[in-house]
Amino acid sequence: MSTVAANALPQPGGREVLPGVAGSGLQDVAASEASLRRFLHGLPGVDQVGLEARAAALGTRSIKTTAKAYAIDLAISMIDLTTLEGADTVGKVRALCAKGRTPDPSDPTTPRVAAICVYPDMVATAKAALRGTDIQVASVATAFPAGRAALPVKLADTADAVAAGADEIDMVIDRGAFLSGRYLDVFQEITAVRKACERPDGTSAHLKVIFETGELQTYDNVRRASWLAMLAGADFIKTSTGKVAVNATPPVTLLMLEAVRDFKAQTGVQVGVKPAGGIRTTKDAMKYLVMVNETLGDDWLTPHWFRFGASSLLNDLLMQRQKLTTGRYSGPDYVTVD
Amino acid sequence: MAKKKTIEEPAAQQRGGLFAYAPAPESPAAAGDIATSYGHFIGGEFVDSSGGEALKTVNPATEQVLAEFARGTDEDVDRAVAAARRAFADWSALPGSERAKYLFRIARIIQERSRELAVLESIDNGKPIRETRDFDIPTVAAWFFYYAGWADKLDYAGFGPNPRPLGVAGQVIPWNFPLMMLAWKIAPALATGNTVVLKPAETTPLTALRFAEICRQAGLPKGVVNIVTGDGRTGAALTAHPDVNKVAFTGSTPVGRAIAKQLAGSRKKLSLELGGKAANIVFDDAPIDQAVEGIVNGIFFNQGHVCCAGSRLLVQESIQDELLDALKRRMSTLRVGDPLDKNTDIGAINSAAQLARITELTDAGEAEGAERWSPECELPGTGFWFKPTVFTGVSQAHRIAQEEIFGPVLSVLTFRTPAEAVEKANNTPYGLSAGIWTEKGSRILWTASRLRAGVVWANTFNKFDPTSPFGGYKESGYGREGGRHGLEAYLDV
Numbered sequence: 001m002s003t004v005a006a007n008a009l010p011q012p013g014g015r016e017v018l019p020g021v022a023g024s025g026l027q028d029v030a031a032s033e034a035s036l037r038r039f040l041h042g043l044p045g046v047d048q049v050g051l052e053a054r055a056a057a058l059g060t061r062s063i064k065t066t067a068k069a070y071a072i073d074l075a076i077s078m079i080d081l082t083t084l085e086g087a088d089t090v091g092k093v094r095a096l097c098a099k100g101r102t103p104d105p106s107d108p109t110t111p112r113v114a115a116i117c118v119y120p121d122m123v124a125t126a127k128a129a130l131r132g133t134d135i136q137v138a139s140v141a142t143a144f145p146a147g148r149a150a151l152p153v154k155l156a157d158t159a160d161a162v163a164a165g166a167d168e169i170d171m172v173i174d175r176g177a178f179l180s181g182r183y184l185d186v187f188q189e190i191t192a193v194r195k196a197c198e199r200p201d202g203t204s205a206h207l208k209v210i211f212e213t214g215e216l217q218t219y220d221n222v223r224r225a226s227w228l229a230m231l232a233g234a235d236f237i238k239t240s241t242g243k244v245a246v247n248a249t250p251p252v253t254l255l256m257l258e259a260v261r262d263f264k265a266q267t268g269v270q271v272g273v274k275p276a277g278g279i280r281t282t283k284d285a286m287k288y289l290v291m292v293n294e295t296l297g298d299d300w301l302t303p304h305w306f307r308f309g310a311s312s313l314l315n316d317l318l319m320q321r322q323k324l325t326t327g328r329y330s331g332p333d334y335v336t337v338d
Numbered sequence: 339m340a341k342k343k344t345i346e347e348p349a350a351q352q353r354g355g356l357f358a359y360a361p362a363p364e365s366p367a368a369a370g371d372i373a374t375s376y377g378h379f380i381g382g383e384f385v386d387s388s389g390g391e392a393l394k395t396v397n398p399a400t401e402q403v404l405a406e407f408a409r410g411t412d413e414d415v416d417r418a419v420a421a422a423r424r425a426f427a428d429w430s431a432l433p434g435s436e437r438a439k440y441l442f443r444i445a446r447i448i449q450e451r452s453r454e455l456a457v458l459e460s461i462d463n464g465k466p467i468r469e470t471r472d473f474d475i476p477t478v479a480a481w482f483f484y485y486a487g488w489a490d491k492l493d494y495a496g497f498g499p500n501p502r503p504l505g506v507a508g509q510v511i512p513w514n515f516p517l518m519m520l521a522w523k524i525a526p527a528l529a530t531g532n533t534v535v536l537k538p539a540e541t542t543p544l545t546a547l548r549f550a551e552i553c554r555q556a557g558l559p560k561g562v563v564n565i566v567t568g569d570g571r572t573g574a575a576l577t578a579h580p581d582v583n584k585v586a587f588t589g590s591t592p593v594g595r596a597i598a599k600q601l602a603g604s605r606k607k608l609s610l611e612l613g614g615k616a617a618n619i620v621f622d623d624a625p626i627d628q629a630v631e632g633i634v635n636g637i638f639f640n641q642g643h644v645c646c647a648g649s650r651l652l653v654q655e656s657i658q659d660e661l662l663d664a665l666k667r668r669m670s671t672l673r674v675g676d677p678l679d680k681n682t683d684i685g686a687i688n689s690a691a692q693l694a695r696i697t698e699l700t701d702a703g704e705a706e707g708a709e710r711w712s713p714e715c716e717l718p719g720t721g722f723w724f725k726p727t728v729f730t731g732v733s734q735a736h737r738i739a740q741e742e743i744f745g746p747v748l749s750v751l752t753f754r755t756p757a758e759a760v761e762k763a764n765n766t767p768y769g770l771s772a773g774i775w776t777e778k779g780s781r782i783l784w785t786a787s788r789l790r791a792g793v794v795w796a797n798t799f800n801k802f803d804p805t806s807p808f809g810g811y812k813e814s815g816y817g818r819e820g821g822r823h824g825l826e827a828y829l830d831v
Contacts, residue, residue, distance in 0.1 A: 045777035047797045050628030060468065062362035062680035070357060258627050289357065294671050298355040 021231060024267040029231055033184040036228070040183060043227060046219035046255060055250035058294060059287045068286070072321050073111050075285040075313075076103060078303045080138055080274065082117040082311050084145075084242065093122045097129035099338040104318050106334075107325065113314065114303040115168060119144070120161035127165035138168035138208070142193060145212070145241035147172040151189060158196040161205075168206040169197050170309075172241060173225065175215045183228055190232035208236035208274055214246030219255055226259035236272035242309060247277025250287055257295040270299065276309025282320040285313060359673075362680040364467045369458040372544065375406040378414055378567060379550035381421035382560025388413040393569065395543055398464035399677050399686040399721040407543050410568035415535070415575040418564040422506040422533040423581055425561030430503050430531035434490030441486030441528060443556040448479040451552070455545060459517055460677045462544040464686030464722070465640055467678050477802060478521040481820075484804035485525035488825060492530060495822055497831040503531035504607055504830050505583035510573040510597075511546075512589045513539035513688050514643040514744075520546055522819050523586050524563060525804075530828040532584065533562045537576055539589075540569040541689045574600070582606060584828060588645070591742075591768075591813050609817025609827045611645065611809060613742040614770030617763035618648030618799060619785065621756070622657045624775035628797065630664045633748070636773060636799040638672060638726050641684055642746040643692070645814075646771035648799050650739060652759050655752040662730065662750065669726050670713040684746060687722040696724050696745030703729050703738035708749070734765060742768070756781065760788045769811025773799045792818075 021027055029039045063071055081100045083092060097116050104110040115136035116126045126137045139161035143149035149157075158169055171193045177185040190209055197205040209229040213222050229237050237256055240247035253275040260271045275288060285308060292300050300306050315335040322330045377386040387408030394403045408414070429437070448455065455478075456470035465474070492501050507527045511519035516538060527534045538546035546565050553563045566572060570593070577585045577597050587597050588611040601608050618636050620629050636648025653661050677685035687693045704710050712725040724745055732739050732749040739749050753759040763772055772791040774782050786794040792809045795801060802808065807823035809815060817827045 044624070044626040047625040047628035047777075049798060050625065050631055054628070054631050060472065060680075061359065063359060064362045065360040067358065067360040074357070293355075293357040298357075301356045 021267045021269065026231060026267065030184065030187050033182070036183045036187060037181065040224040040227060043223055046223055048219055051219055051255060052251045055254045055291065058254070058290050059250060061287075061290045063286045063290065068320075069324050071286050071289050072282060072317050072324065074301065075282070075289060075308065076317050076321075077111040077114060078307050079113040079314055080115040080117040080276070080307050080309045081113045081314060082242070082276075082309055084117070084119060084140060088119060088122055090122070090125050093118055093125045094129045095338040097126055097135075099314070099336060100135050101130065101133055103314060104321070105336065107322070110318070110321065114307055117170065117309065120157060120164065120166070123161050123164035123166045136167040136206075137165060138170055139164075139166035140170045140172075140241075142171040142189075144170070144172050144210075145243040147174050148176070151192065154189070155192060155196045158193050162197055162199060166205055168208060169193070170208045170210055170238060172210045172212060173229070175212055178216065178221070178225060178228075183224075187228055187232045190229055190234065194233045206235045207233065208238045208272075209234040210238045210241055210276075212241055212244060213239045213248075213252045214244045219251070222252055222255050223259055226256050227263065230260070230263045230269070230271050234271060236274050236307070238274040238276055238309065240275075240277040240309075242277030248275030248279055248309075250291065253288060254291050254295065257291055257300075260300075261296055270305065272305040272307065273300070274307040274309055279308055279310050280312050281316050285317065359681045361676075363676065364457055364460075364678045364680060366457065366461060366678060368453050369461055370454045370548070372405050372458070376543070376547050376567065377408050378410060378418065379547065379553075379563070379565040380414070380418045380561075381424075381564070382554065382558075384550070385417075387411060388417075393540055393567070395462060395541060397461050397721075398541075398688050399718070401720050401722075404462060405544065407547070407567045410537065410566040410572035410575070412575045414566055414568075415572065415579055418535040418566045419506055419508070419576075419579050419581050421561040422535050422564050425559055426503075426505055426533045429528075429533055429559060429562050432531070434492060434529075434531075437529060437531065438486045438489035440556055440558050441482050441489060441525065444552060444558070445479045445482035445486060447552050447555055448475065448482065452476070452479070455517060455548065457678070458548060459545050460685070462542050463513065463516060464677055464688050465643075466682040466685040468680055468682065469640060469685075474515060474518050477804075478517050481518075481521040481525045481804045485529035485824075488526075488822075489529040492825065492829070495825050497826065497829055501530070501829040501831055504828060505532060506581060507532045507534045507584040507586060507828065508576040508579060508582040509534055509536040509586045510576060510589065511536065511538055513542040514640060514645070516542040517545040517549065519588055520549060522588075526819070526824045527584075527586075527828045528562065530825055532828050533564075535564045535566060535576060535582070537566050537568060537573050540567075543567045577601065584608075586817075586827065587611070594815060607827070609809075609819070610815035611817070611819060612770075612813060612815040613744075613768055614645045614647065614810065614814050615650060615740065615742055615766045615768045616646055616648045616771040616773065616791065617650045617652050617759075617766075617789075618773035619652045619753075619759045619763055619775065620654065620657070620661060621759075621774075621776040621778075621781060622654040623777050623781075624657075625777060625797065626657075626661065626664060629661070629775040630668050632773060632775060632797070632799040633665055634668055634672070637748040638669075638684055638746050639800050641687055641724070643688060643744055644800065645742075646793060646800065646808075647744075648771070648773050649743060649747070649749060650763075650766075651748055651750045652753050652762055653750060654759070655754055658752055662728075665728065666711065666713070669728065672713065672715070672726050674715050674723065674725065675718060684726060687724050687745065690722055692744065693722040693724060696743055696747060699738055699741060699743045699745075700727060700729075700747055703732070703736060703747075703749070706736045706738070708732045708736055708738060734762060740766065756785060760785060764788075764790050767813040770809075770814035771795065
């Protein structure tokens with residue numbers, strides 16, 4: 001599942017870029033603050049009205065019968081089932097893992113979720129509870145959600161989660177640095193965290209980079225952050241922490257889908273996308289899958305390349321799935337609450 | 339626990355790869371009853387034609403005959419104009435606030451019956467249900483709401499105190515937006531106190547006839563709106579009628595020119611909204627993804643049957659390859675087919691005649707050396723269809739750069755500097771609309787002030803709002819529809 005992040009090539013100047021990037025004319029982009037800034041500000045602008053109109057238009061697709069059944073199962077298999085609360089306990093995390101393994105105990109054909117997403121101190125618990133499955137353990141790290149800590153603390157946070165067995169790391173970028181124009185700081189932080197994702201055996205935890213798009217505010221910023229993170233070696237780019245007022249939205253996600261499409265066209269490197277926060281209904285999930293389908297196509301229609309960061313979405317998908325299989329609506333008491 | 343059927347394995351399906359959308363058809367029955375034959379709507383009643391000659395309207399997606407309707411004779415037109423004349427005195431004497439009540443009522447009924455009208459329009463015209471549902475019918479309602487609001491405020495419209503209506507308006511509309519064109523014509527005419535005789539297009543009469551029912555439902559006084567169906571001969575009889583005070587025509591430039599000749603020397607007031615060959619100008623600093631959407635919306639919206647369609651793409655040479663790659667990729671995702679499927683992007687060409695015209699011009703484009711490209715897509719076996727098509731390597735001398743194709747066909751030309759873009763954009767006998775794509779505000783203003791086109795869209799395309807005037811330069815016609823300006827065409831000022 002891990003792609004190229006583990007094999008970063010050393011570059012002159014001590015920085016690293018992806019091997020795929022090496023031949024694409026982008027290898028010197030991060031050579032200096034000025035060159036990185038020039039590159040990011042040279043990306044095509046985003047017209048807000050047009051982007052939002054396109055996202056809304058894709059939201060009107062009508063997904064019925066077999067297409068709906070396919071999309072529901074695909075969406076379930078793409079969920080990073082998440083609990084990120086101060087009140088999380090071992091019991092709560094175990095219950096969530098059980099739910100991830102068997103989302104609908106009444107129907108064994110229901111797919112499993114892609115991953116369980118927890119804080120670093122719960123990684124070992126989740127790992128143990130998921131033993132024997134291919135469900136990944138994702139851990140947030142780097143002083144999630146604010147990211148306001150010194151770099152050594154963030155790296156220790158990451159290394160701790162990896163050591164505890166995390167398969168995937170969801171890091172947050174330093175939005176303060178990004179918004180004040182210190183792009184190289186953000187770039188270097190991502191490459192440093194990527195290094196901290198490496199395991200002693202040479203493999204590496206999968207790195208998702210969270211932008212907190214609700215704080216970046218403008219679509220131009222989201223496009224720049226996307227390219228910045230991809231150049232720095234992100235395996236996935238992720239919208240939000242789920243901890244601020246505005247989380248994943250269809251236009252922001254569509255823009256990030258366009259960014260990974262363009263990045264692959266230019267470098268050959270495929271990067272995944274994870275909208276997170278605020279996606280609660282089957283209808284919402286369908287809209288996101290339609291965007292993936294019509295922007296990126298089959299290559300991204302798998303849990304390897306697209307995820308939903310969500311908690312309550314799963315039960316709504318299960319209720320819709322039950323409706324499709326039985327022809328009747330059940331209700332919230334016919335899906336488990338964990 | 340109830341027994342369950344197994345959900346089918348997600349398997350790679352035919353078109354669209356893994357995630358192929360299952361058919362999502364709107365029910366044709368939602369269109370309501372379609373009669374086997376229709377007469378005219380004159381003086382508040384559905385009446386038979388004096389002639390007896392019947393025309394047929396077909397569903398362009400299936401070629402099945404939907405209904406027969408009367409070809410209006412001179413006598414029919416005369417009766418309709420007389421009915422409108424009789425109704426004029428009372429209607430124009432009503433306080434504006436009273437006329438507004440009727441218009442508001444019509445707008446609300448259109449909203450209430452929007453699904454029925456959307457399905458009927460799709461069946462009769464061939465355009466996708468998504469478009470009639472999300473664009474045509476909401477716009478129709480918006481137009482009536484907007485002009486209802488003006489009816490009691492005409493004193494403040496800038497035409498002096500108590501501006502007077504003209505009398506009887508003879509209105510002839512095209513087939514590309516049948517009910518929407520009706521609304522553009524009837525709403526301002528009624529708001530200003532005129533009465534109307536409207537002739538819908540010969541391939542799309544059904545929603546106008548359904549609108550006649552709505553007039554009855556709204557209790558509109560008899561004779562205020564009259565609908566006479568027919569072909570060009572009926573239209574000519576209407577525009578030539580001596581008791582018509584105002585002629586409003588939307589359609590082709592040759593017919594518009596004929597009407598202008600016919601009316602020369604008469605006291606009739608005339609507004610014409612004719613053809614176009616709009617330039618959609620993409621500068622190298624454009625928001626590329628949104629520009630591609632705008633190009634697609636500009637030329638493939640409504641199968642390209644749009645007078646203000648962005649049929650000439652003028653792209654700055656430095657980004658030509660990048661933009662065309664993105665455009666072709668996007669065109670490959672367009673869904674062509676059953677207009678009643680809710681996921682269809684491009685429906686049927688309205689008629690065999692129009693399909694022949696598009697085919698002739700695209701063949702000419704190839705013969706003249708332009709390079710033709712269409713995405714892979716399967717067209718239905720019956721009905722009138724044309725693949726979304728783009729021509730590259732087009733020069734100003736090609737017919738496909740000069741003549742209005744009125745189909746899903748885009749001609750791509752390049753330019754090097756802003757001045758060249760403006761020069762090429764203006765180098766056409768038409769001047770209805772234009773588009774500008776750039777992230778630089780000053781360039782938008784610089785370009786827009788130099789384009790000779792009635793509407794200039796910046797970083798968007800094909801946006802219509804009842805508050806905004808619409809109309810052409812040069813051979814695209816004269817007079818404005820929409821907004822405060824649209825009142826003038828129906829006032830004696």
